[in-house]
Each structure stands twice: as C-alpha cells, then as structure tokens.
Amino acid sequence: MSPIDARRLARLCVPLLLAALAPGAAAETVRVAVAANFADALERLRPAFERDSGHELRASSASTGTLYAQIRRGAPFDVFLAADRERPERLVDEGFADPSSAFVYARGRLVLWSADSALVDGTPAVLHRATFRHLAVANPKTAPYGAAALDVLRELGLADELAGRLVQGENVAQAWHFVASGNAELAFVALSQVLAQDPDERGSRWLVPESLHRPIEQVAVVLKDAAERPAVRAFAAFLRSPEARRMIAGLGYAVDPAP
Amino acid sequence: MSGDALTTASLTIRLAATTTVVLLLVGTPLAWWLAHTRSRWHRPVNALVTLPLVLPPTVLGFYLLVAFGPEGLVGAVTTRLGIGTLNFTFAGLVVASVLYSLPFTVQPLQAAFSAIGSRPLEVAATLGAGPVDRFFRVALPLARPGVVAAIVLTFAHTVGEFGVVLMIGGNIPGETRVLSVAIYDHVEALEYGQAHWLAAMLLSFSFVALLLVNFSARRRAGAAAAGG
Numbered sequence: 001m002s003p004i005d006a007r008r009l010a011r012l013c014v015p016l017l018l019a020a021l022a023p024g025a026a027a028e029t030v031r032v033a034v035a036a037n038f039a040d041a042l043e044r045l046r047p048a049f050e051r052d053s054g055h056e057l058r059a060s061s062a063s064t065g066t067l068y069a070q071i072r073r074g075a076p077f078d079v080f081l082a083a084d085r086e087r088p089e090r091l092v093d094e095g096f097a098d099p100s101s102a103f104v105y106a107r108g109r110l111v112l113w114s115a116d117s118a119l120v121d122g123t124p125a126v127l128h129r130a131t132f133r134h135l136a137v138a139n140p141k142t143a144p145y146g147a148a149a150l151d152v153l154r155e156l157g158l159a160d161e162l163a164g165r166l167v168q169g170e171n172v173a174q175a176w177h178f179v180a181s182g183n184a185e186l187a188f189v190a191l192s193q194v195l196a197q198d199p200d201e202r203g204s205r206w207l208v209p210e211s212l213h214r215p216i217e218q219v220a221v222v223l224k225d226a227a228e229r230p231a232v233r234a235f236a237a238f239l240r241s242p243e244a245r246r247m248i249a250g251l252g253y254a255v256d257p258a259p
Numbered sequence: 260m261s262g263d264a265l266t267t268a269s270l271t272i273r274l275a276a277t278t279t280v281v282l283l284l285v286g287t288p289l290a291w292w293l294a295h296t297r298s299r300w301h302r303p304v305n306a307l308v309t310l311p312l313v314l315p316p317t318v319l320g321f322y323l324l325v326a327f328g329p330e331g332l333v334g335a336v337t338t339r340l341g342i343g344t345l346n347f348t349f350a351g352l353v354v355a356s357v358l359y360s361l362p363f364t365v366q367p368l369q370a371a372f373s374a375i376g377s378r379p380l381e382v383a384a385t386l387g388a389g390p391v392d393r394f395f396r397v398a399l400p401l402a403r404p405g406v407v408a409a410i411v412l413t414f415a416h417t418v419g420e421f422g423v424v425l426m427i428g429g430n431i432p433g434e435t436r437v438l439s440v441a442i443y444d445h446v447e448a449l450e451y452g453q454a455h456w457l458a459a460m461l462l463s464f465s466f467v468a469l470l471l472v473n474f475s476a477r478r479r480a481g482a483a484a485a486g487g
Contacts, residue, residue: 063447065446065447065448065449066446066447068449069446087449090449133343134347134429136429139430139444139447141444141447141448142444142447142448166431167347167429167430167431168429168430168431169429169430170425170430170443170447174426177324178324178346178429181324181325181328182328182329182330182331182334183324183327183328183329183344183346183347
C-alpha cells in the first residue's frame with residue numbers, strides 16, 4: 001500500500017471508528033441470558049431499568065441448561081438469570097462467573113392449576129380424588145418446577161398412585177400448554193404463569209405451600225469480564241433494588257427480604 | 260447401556276419401523292398417482308406432500324397438539340370413537356411421524372416411478388398384463404432402488420425426529436420418550452457423558468443408513484450401464 005493510500009484509508013476510517021465508539025460511552029447495552037420462566041417478568045422490569053439507568057437491556061431466553069451450555073462456550077452475555085442454583089454455581093466453580101455476584105433474585109411458587117375454573121378448590125383434594133386422566137409436570141430431571149412437583153406428590157403420598165397419569169413437558173411453559181390446549185386436565189406450573197393471564201382465564205388453582213417441596217431458588221450471576229462494565233453493575237444493583245423486588249413479588253415470585 | 264437407554268432405543272426403532280410400514284402402504288399409491296396423473300390437483304397435492312420438508316417441526320407439532328386435543332378436529336372424532344385422544348400415546352406419535360416423514364417416502368418413489376416412463380408398462384399391457392400385474396411385476400422391480408431409498412430415508416428420518424415428539428409426546432418412558440428427546444434431556448441435565456453416548460449412536464446409524472442409500476443408487480447405475 002502506498003503512503004498516499006494509507007493516509008486516505010485513515011482519513012476514511014478514523015471518523016467511522018469515532019462514530020461507532022461515541023454512543024457506547026453514554027448508553028451501554030447489558031446482555032441478559034434469562035431462564036424461560038422469567039423472560040416475561042424481565043420484559044416487565046425492562047422499562048423501569050432502562051428509564052432509571054439510561055442503559056439498554058437485551059434479553060435472550062432459553063432453558064437454563066441450554067443457556068449454561070452456551071455460556072460455557074463463550075456466548076455473548078453479561079448476566080445470567082437462571083431458574084436454579086446449580087447451573088450458576090457451576091459457572092462460578094468453572095471460572096465463568098463472578099463469585100461475589102451470585103444471589104437469589106426470585107423464588108418460584110408452585111401451583112396446581114386447571115383451566116377449568118371449578119376443578120381445583122384451593123386444596124390438593126382433586127389429586128386424592130384422581131378423577132383426571134393426565135397431570136402435566138415439567139421434566140423433573142431438567143426443570144426445577146418439575147422436581148418440586150414430584151416432591152409434592154411424594155409428600156402427599158401420591159407419587160406411585162399417580163405415576164401412570166403423569167405427562168412431562170420440557171419446561172413449565174409446555175406443561176401449561178398441555179392444559180391450555182385441553183390435552184391434560186391438571187398441571188403443576190409456576191404461579192407467575194397463572195398471574196400473567198387475564199383474570200377470567202386463570203382457571204382454578206392450589207397454591208402449594210413452600211414447605212412441601214425443595215426451594216425453587218432462581219440465582220443470578222454476573223459473567224466474567226462483564227463485572228466492571230457500568231451497565232452491568234447498574235443492572236445488578238437494579239435487580240436488588242426495592243422497586244425491582246416489589247415488581248418481582250407482584251408477578252408471582254417469592255422474594256427474600258433485602259440483604 | 261443402561262435399561263433406560265435400551266427401552267428408549269427399542270421404542271425409537273419400533274416407532275420408525277411402524278411409521279415406515281404405514282408410509283409404504285400410504286405413500287406408494289400416492290407416489291404412483293403423482294408420477295402419472297395429469298390432474299390439475301397434481302401441483303397442490305405435490306406441495307402439500309413436500310410441506311413437512313420445509314416446515315419447522317414445532318409448527319407441525321403445535322397444530323397436531325391442538326388437533327389431537329379433545330376439542331380439536333381429530334380429537335373430537337377419536338374421542339367419539341372411544342379411542343380417547345392421541346396426544347401422549349405411541350399411536351399419536353405414529354400418526355405424527357407419518358405426516359412428518361411423508362416426503363421422505365413419496366419423493367424417492369415418485370422419482371423412481373417417473374424414471375421408468377410409460378413405455379415398459381405399455382409393452383407389458385400389449386403382452387396381456389393387467390394393471391395389478393404391471394405394477395407388481397414391472398414397475399415395482401424397476402423402481403427397486405427408489406423403494407430402498409424410501410425405506411431407508413423414512414426409517415432414518417423418523418429415528419431423528421425431535422420437534423414433533425417434543426410437542427405432543429409428554430416424554431413418557433417406554434411410550435413416547437424417543438432417542439432424540441432423551442439426548443436433549445441429558446444435555447439439559449448436564450449429563451454430557453450419556454448424551455455423547457446416545458448422540459454417537461444416532462450419528463453412526465444415520466451415516467450407515469445414508470451409505471446404504473448411496474450403494475443402492477450406485478448398483479442401479481451399474482446395472483443400467485451393464486444392461487444398456
């Protein structure tokens with residue numbers, strides 16, 4: 001390349017480079033990998049965060065296991081909002097996440113739900129009557145809500161009796177869908193899913209006491225290399241703020257008192 | 260291999276075999292019709308048969324979940340017949356797989372039937388062969404490589420089915436949990452060892468299946484060269 005060409009190239013590129021960098025200094029983007037069950041909730045939190053911080057939030061949702069596998073292989077995320085405790089802790093152990101950033105941002109509440117507004121009377125009675133054909137649960141092997149649902153059946157002494165009527169969705173969303181489409185009468189789903197519906201489409205439910213199952217702790221971590229970025233710190237702080245906690249609780253999750 | 264994996268593998272093979280048999284019975288007349296008809300329905304039917312090739316399996320799965328449900332078109336009929344609904348059952352998976360793998364049966368057969376052309380059949384007719392004879396004694400033997408390709412591709416494609424089963428299966432061991440879903444579960448549960456195991460099995464199976472199709476096509480070319 002001749003010196004004249006190089007100079008021309010520089011004259012062309014430098015302003016472009018500056019233009020590309022300039023807006024980044026003012027408003028940054030925080031890239032959040034969010035477990036499918038919390039994707040809706042995050043969408044509701046987004047306006048408050050973007051308004052308060054001036055930063056932008058970009059969410060990608062998938063199952064916790066899928067997101068974990070993607071993060072391990074270098075997926076471009078800053079924060080991981082998981083549906084369990086295991087996967088974020090693994091990322092910490094493996095050096096992919098900042099250990100000091102992990103905290104429980106929400107605890108899932110399990111409900112026994114039917115689209116039929118008369119089927120569930122606020123108690124587990126319908127499970128004992130066993131007049132239904134299919135009870136949908138999230139896959140207990142992969143989904144925390146599924147594992148919690150089986151805990152409940154064991155606590156009620158119904159695990160063996162009802163084993164033949166269980167159908168598994170890959171996650172609570174699919175368990176929900178099995179009932180919404182009329183293919184199953186009952187499902188163990190998340191309270192947040194029920195509350196996301198219009199009031200006249202909420203069917204009937206039994207809110208399962210948390211003492212009947214292992215806690216469904218949803219843990220957030222900041223991923224390595226992102227911890228120092230202002231937008232990421234702003235988001236981590238926002239998630240712990242009283243305002244965010246209040247909103248999360250209103251969406252159907254239990255929230256620990258502020259530390 | 261653990262008992263679970265064995266159950267899953269044998270269920271998968273049973274599903275693929277049943278689907279292949281049903282599709283040969285349904286797909287052969289359909290392919291024959293498509294290869295010979297001059298009807299104006301030819302193009303729309305052809306497009307319909309090809310649809311599962313381009314649709315995401317989740318689309319098919321979603322429609323089937325709704326259609327098979329108690330208020331769905333199919334569900335209403337099956338419920339009235341006293342069969343109950345098809346979702347979460349092996350029979351439901353067979354119906355879904357038949358739709359899903361339809362192009363993999365029809366297209367190789369259709370191509371093979373078209374390639375024969377009308378001449379051998381006309382010759383057979385002048386020699387006094389009836390329509391049934393012409394089909395079984397002339398067309399089918401000439402279309403043999405197409406039949407082999409249809410069988411192998413249909414079987415292999417059904418073994419690899421994932422999205423549809425995920426949508427309507429309900430993941431019931433021994434009834435609807437097939438290999439591809441089991442692999443997905445292992446990955447989700449971070450059991451990468453088991454996932455590798457099953458995935459490698461599926462990979463080598465698919466490779467061998469395609470190799471078979473290739474050999475069968477090569478033989479036909481060889482036979483044609485020798486005969487021509």
